[in-house]
Amino acid sequence: MNRILSGIQPTGNLHIGNYLGALKNWVRLQAEYDCIFCIVDLHAITVPQDPAALRQSTREVAATYIAAGIDAERATIFNQSMVSAHAELGWILTCLTPLGWLNRMTQFKDKAGKNKDSVGLGLYSYPVLMAADILIYQATHVPVGEDQKQHLELARDLAQTFNRQFGAEYFPLPEPQIMGPATRVMSLRDGSKKMSKSDLSDYSRINMTDDADTIALKIRKAKTDPLPLPDSIEAAKSRPEAENLLSIYAALTDASLADTIAQFAGSEFSRFKETLAEVAVAKLAPIAAARGRILSDVGALDAILRRGAERANAIAQPNLAAIKDLVGLLRP
Numbered sequence: 001m002n003r004i005l006s007g008i009q010p011t012g013n014l015h016i017g018n019y020l021g022a023l024k025n026w027v028r029l030q031a032e033y034d035c036i037f038c039i040v041d042l043h044a045i046t047v048p049q050d051p052a053a054l055r056q057s058t059r060e061v062a063a064t065y066i067a068a069g070i071d072a073e074r075a076t077i078f079n080q081s082m083v084s085a086h087a088e089l090g091w092i093l094t095c096l097t098p099l100g101w102l103n104r105m106t107q108f109k110d111k112a113g114k115n116k117d118s119v120g121l122g123l124y125s126y127p128v129l130m131a132a133d134i135l136i137y138q139a140t141h142v143p144v145g146e147d148q149k150q151h152l153e154l155a156r157d158l159a160q161t162f163n164r165q166f167g168a169e170y171f172p173l174p175e176p177q178i179m180g181p182a183t184r185v186m187s188l189r190d191g192s193k194k195m196s197k198s199d200l201s202d203y204s205r206i207n208m209t210d211d212a213d214t215i216a217l218k219i220r221k222a223k224t225d226p227l228p229l230p231d232s233i234e235a236a237k238s239r240p241e242a243e244n245l246l247s248i249y250a251a252l253t254d255a256s257l258a259d260t261i262a263q264f265a266g267s268e269f270s271r272f273k274e275t276l277a278e279v280a281v282a283k284l285a286p287i288a289a290a291r292g293r294i295l296s297d298v299g300a301l302d303a304i305l306r307r308g309a310e311r312a313n314a315i316a317q318p319n320l321a322a323i324k325d326l327v328g329l330l331r332p
């Protein structure tokens, strides 16, 4: 059976971009794949985190996975740091990674900005740990949003480098699954910027925990242009804010962008925004409610993470042993 691995960082509230770009697709893919979904806490600490907030956020992300429809019986859910093989393979791959590959990573450039010399080494080698997350399970498919594409190319390059260097077809080359009409959800305030947890304006994003009034208000305030809605994909392309809201609608309703554009062609934004808010609330409110219920029983949630880690370790440990043998590292 093909195997999926994906993950989300526990660095605060998940937003509708995380949901439509990743989590919503995972729910559907569970039926066809052996799925491993981690909460990547080791990635979160590549920038400073408050320890109590990190613990809380890790549980919140786990609860959101389950609330959104990930079945903890069928899929494996755990936080990355509970399975030490990620970090161990991460080191082995670090030793195979040319600096030039990392220098090309646009996400590092965006995140480090002008502070290139003062940010931590972990932020720089972030994509190598991400490759280890995937390869330690010999995962074949990785469902993510568009912004992870470059990191996945690096994971494929590292898999190939390892296979060549150690003369074994050990790692399959993981395929990115960048799917649905909302692979890159943009900020509600600026159609040229990605929706992001770190945007200073909360009005730039719809959080998975926003209540109905907040969702409606954010959508009402979302930046638009003065024209009626476009009538073709071509026409939408030059109108990023319109295209973004239409893509969100399409993804929420499981429709194609083309059908959604046909449905609203020529409408006023005000009417469309009302419909979009209704659809968003209908989809997100039950997830927020379920998330709250799951978080109210921390003991049960932690048990799910522990069981997930046991299952993940049962795959990762023998794989790590085989990898160590290939590399020439003596084992006990």
Ligand code: TYM
Pocket (backbone or CB within 6 Å): 005, 006, 007, 008, 009, 010, 017, 018, 019, 020, 021, 022, 040, 043, 129, 130, 131, 133, 134, 142, 143, 144, 145, 146, 147, 148, 151, 182, 183, 184, 185, 186, 194, 195, 196
């Ligand atoms: P993270 O935590 O930034 O985002 C989690 C997932 O959400 C997607 N995403 C978006 N999709 C559409 N529009 C947006 N505006 C948007 N913002 C975020 C991301 O593409 C991602 O799928 N490096 C990863 C976490 C990671 C990982 C992995 C993923 C660590 N190891 C192994 C896959 C496999 C990240 O920072 O995601």
